[in-house]
Amino acid sequence: MQGLLTALGRGFKKWIGWKRLGVAASLLIIAFAITTLVRTLKGVDTGVILTALTDIPPGHIALAALCVVCAFCTLTFYDFFALRTIGKKLVPYRIAAMSSFTSYSIGHNIGATVFTGGAIRFRIYSDYGLNAIDVAKICFLSGLTFWLGNLVVLGVGMAYHPQAASAMDLLPPAMNRLIAIGCLAGIGTYFVWLVMGKNRRELGQNGWKVVLPSARLTLVQVLIGVVDLGFCAMAMYLLMPMEPSIDFMSLAVVFILATLLGFASHAPGSLGVFDAAMLVALPDFGREQLLATLLVFRVLYFVIPFTLAISIMGVREFWLSVLRPWQKRRRLNGNYPRSAAATAEPAPATAAVPQPMKRRKSQG
Numbered sequence: 001m002q003g004l005l006t007a008l009g010r011g012f013k014k015w016i017g018w019k020r021l022g023v024a025a026s027l028l029i030i031a032f033a034i035t036t037l038v039r040t041l042k043g044v045d046t047g048v049i050l051t052a053l054t055d056i057p058p059g060h061i062a063l064a065a066l067c068v069v070c071a072f073c074t075l076t077f078y079d080f081f082a083l084r085t086i087g088k089k090l091v092p093y094r095i096a097a098m099s100s101f102t103s104y105s106i107g108h109n110i111g112a113t114v115f116t117g118g119a120i121r122f123r124i125y126s127d128y129g130l131n132a133i134d135v136a137k138i139c140f141l142s143g144l145t146f147w148l149g150n151l152v153v154l155g156v157g158m159a160y161h162p163q164a165a166s167a168m169d170l171l172p173p174a175m176n177r178l179i180a181i182g183c184l185a186g187i188g189t190y191f192v193w194l195v196m197g198k199n200r201r202e203l204g205q206n207g208w209k210v211v212l213p214s215a216r217l218t219l220v221q222v223l224i225g226v227v228d229l230g231f232c233a234m235a236m237y238l239l240m241p242m243e244p245s246i247d248f249m250s251l252a253v254v255f256i257l258a259t260l261l262g263f264a265s266h267a268p269g270s271l272g273v274f275d276a277a278m279l280v281a282l283p284d285f286g287r288e289q290l291l292a293t294l295l296v297f298r299v300l301y302f303v304i305p306f307t308l309a310i311s312i313m314g315v316r317e318f319w320l321s322v323l324r325p326w327q328k329r330r331r332l333n334g335n336y337p338r339s340a341a342a343t344a345e346p347a348p349a350t351a352a353v354p355q356p357m358k359r360r361k362s363q364g
Contacts, residue, residue, distance in 0.1 A: 052292035056239060061296060064235040068300045071231035076100045077224050079121070082141035085213050091128050098312065099124045100142075105309035109302055110268055114139065120313070127320075137210050148187070148218070149225015150256055153233075155183035157253040164250035168257050168281040187222075191215050229256060232301070239296050241289040246282075254281040 076097035083091050099121050107117030122135045130138075158165050158180035162173035169176070194201060194215040201212040213221055233252040240246065258277035262270025275294050282290060 049288045049292050049295075052241075052286075052289045053296070055241075055289070056292065056296060060238045061300075064238040064297070065300050067231045067235035067238065068305075071228055071235070071301075072101055072105075072305060074224060074228040074231060075104060078104075078142040078145050078228075079138060081145065081213075081217075081221060081224060082138040085141055085217070086134060086137050086210070088128075088130060088134065091125065091130070095124065095128065098316075101305070102309040102313050105305040106313070108270070109306040113263070133208060136208070140210060141213075144212075145221050145225045147225075148222045149229050150260065151183045151187055152222055152226055153229050153252060154256055155180045155187065157249050157256070159184065161247070161250045161253060164253040164281075165257060167283065168254065168277060191218065194218055232259075235300065236293070236297055239293045241285055241293065244284050254278065257281070 076093075077100075079100040080093055080096040083089070083096055102124070103117035103120040104113070106120060107113035107115075110116050118135060118139050121138060122130075122132060125135055125138070158176050162176035162180065165171070165176045166173055171179075194212065201214070203210045203212065212218075229252075233248070233255045236255050237248050237251050240251065255278075258274050258281065259270070261277050262274035265273040275291075278294060279287065279290060
């Protein structure tokens with residue numbers, strides 16, 4: 001039996017591999033989401049969607065935009081926390097904030113966040129002496145923050161409202177509650193392992209070794225992820241139609257599950273996947289009204305941050321590639337005006353006036 005399993009494992013690595021399996025799973029999720037979305041949108045009236053857009057109170061849109069701003073401000077601490085964890089304390093907060101914001105906004109809108117976000121981080125952090133291994137550690141710790149926050153929020157939300165996830169995963173509420181308890185138990189076990197194994201918090205070997213945060217710092221890590229997700233879910237909650245009513249915790253569960261599906265699909269901006277999941281999980285809402293909500297949320301959370309991130313990276317690249325080399329060339333060519341002391345002409349030397357020689361008196 002063991003030999004058969006070993007042979008199957010070798011055949012899997014040789015002919016399929018985890019990379020191909022991941023690509024196939026992503027394509028399957030995208031295809032299923034697009035099919036579901038097309039089937040759901042049949043008969044949707046565009047005019048009703050435009051009317052629903054005007055029905056969203058401007059004050060709610062402003063508050064949702066503020067929540068999105070707070071979410072991205074919290075997101076900046078993903079990289080800052082990771083940098084301090086791996087000991088790179090010379091990188092200032094403003095650089096960590098720029099890296100977090102641009103890598104997430106651009107990577108999530110383009111797709112394949114792990115690769116695109118990692119490339120952007122390397123482009124920024126390489127100016128501060130960080131290498132590819134350091135960037136890989138930052139990506140790992142940032143992803144750990146994201147998943148810890150998701151598991152905590154999902155665990156609490158599904159334990160409190162297990163039926164909120166039933167429309168999406170088609171499982172009975174009792175099973176969803178067991179999954180939620182399992183998530184919380186896993187988080188608790190992780191904390192116990194951190195406390196008991198102080199000298200065993202290392203993952204990897206040699207240069208790839210990552211020292212995980214202590215239990216106390218992991219609480220901060222979890223808090224960062226929970227606050228980030230909380231602000232995102234609150235933005236969606238503020239944009240939801242007034243009727244029928246839905247409580248915040250139920251919406252948070254649906255929102256996070258839809259976000260995770262979009263993340264797993266690697267689709268650009270989770271387009272189609274996130275929207276289809278929200279429409280399927282919230283069948284009591286009118287399709288036109290819910291589509292209007294999703295449209296406004298997509299503009300606030302995807303389009304505007306993506307535009308800002310592209311602008312920031314464009315200005316930065318223009319400065320690094322054009323302006324700074326031009327200034328260096330000007331300094332080397334001596335085109336900058338010199339100081340007044342250096343440019344002043346030397347005063348002409350005064351000729352010495354010969355003194356008349358006194359005639360000695362003849363002696364004798």
